[in-house]
Amino acid sequence: MAEAQQGPRARYREQTRAEIKEAALRQLADGGVAALALTRIAKDMGLSGPALYRYFASRDDLLHALIRDAYDDAASAIGAAAARSVDAAQSPRERLRALAVAYRAWAVGEPHRYLLIQGAPVPGYVAPADTLDRARAVLGPFLPVFAGGTPGAGVAPVVAQMAAWLDGDPAVGGWVAEYVADAAGPAGAAGALAGALLAWAQLHGSVGLEAAGQFEGMGHSGGTLLDAQVAMLADAFGLE
Known part of the structure; x- marks a missing residue:
């Protein structure tokens, strides 16, 4: 409906911006951020x-758009996996695995986009303020999975810090409350946050290496490694 209400000039502008972003993504896939060149x-x-500068004022402006899109797409993929797992009445342990699998699938399917948002910082680049909210949307579905767990002694220091x-x-509390409104369960809000943080760290460790091609020639599957990590994390938080 919104597109139908746009005039021809606005539709052409959006189409051209989309084509510019596609061209930029091809450059990222070929050579990373260093290869991104507006003149090319x-x-x-x-x-x-x-x-071209009528559509994106600078390289950083284009990077803003690419980073926002990547976070939004990753959040959509993980959010869809969360919805499916809830509809299927999966256990917390099964839900954790479903989210982890979705995280990995998006990352290894779009490695250049994953590394854009989770790889090494771009020298001289400052991400827009709304990037934080988009990053939290990616991790948000992990929060309710851990809220009902029982964190063990090994993760107690992390729970205390959370x-x-x-x-x-208060901003962090507001974000957690969006996903864990009543903080039910032994873990509560702090345990939920600790679990989501550790899940992110664990997943990024293995998935980031895989997306960067570091596992090539090694004698294991990224999926097998992920399953082992998920099982250990679920055990640490007493997820059934």
Whole structure:
């Protein structure tokens, strides 16, 4: 409906912006962020440099758009997996695995986009403020999985630090409350946050290496490693 209400000029602008982003993604896939060059994108699309800058004011402006899109797509993939697992009445342990599998599938299916948002920082680049909210949307579905768990002694220090963080940062508390409204279960909000944080760290460790091609030639599957990590994390939080 919104697209139908746009005029021809607005539709052309959005189409051109989409084509510029696609060209930028091809450059990222070929050579990473270092390969991203607006002048080459303009040449490939048959545009002049000044014409391209009417759509994206700078390389950083284009990076903003690519990073926002990547976070939003990752959040959609994980959110869809969360919805399916809830509909299927899966156990917390099964739900954790479903989310982890979705995280890995998106990352290894779009490695250049994953590394754009989770890889090494781009020198001189400052991400927009709304990036934090988008990153939290990716991790949000993990929170309710851990809320009903019973954290063991091995993760107790992390839970304690998360409790202090929640007490001192209302914004974090608000984010957790969006996903764990009543903080039910032995773990509560602090345990949920600790679980989500550790899940992110565990997943990024293995998935980031796989997306970067570091597992090539090694004698294991990224999926097998992921299953082992998920099982250990579920055990640490007493997920049934």
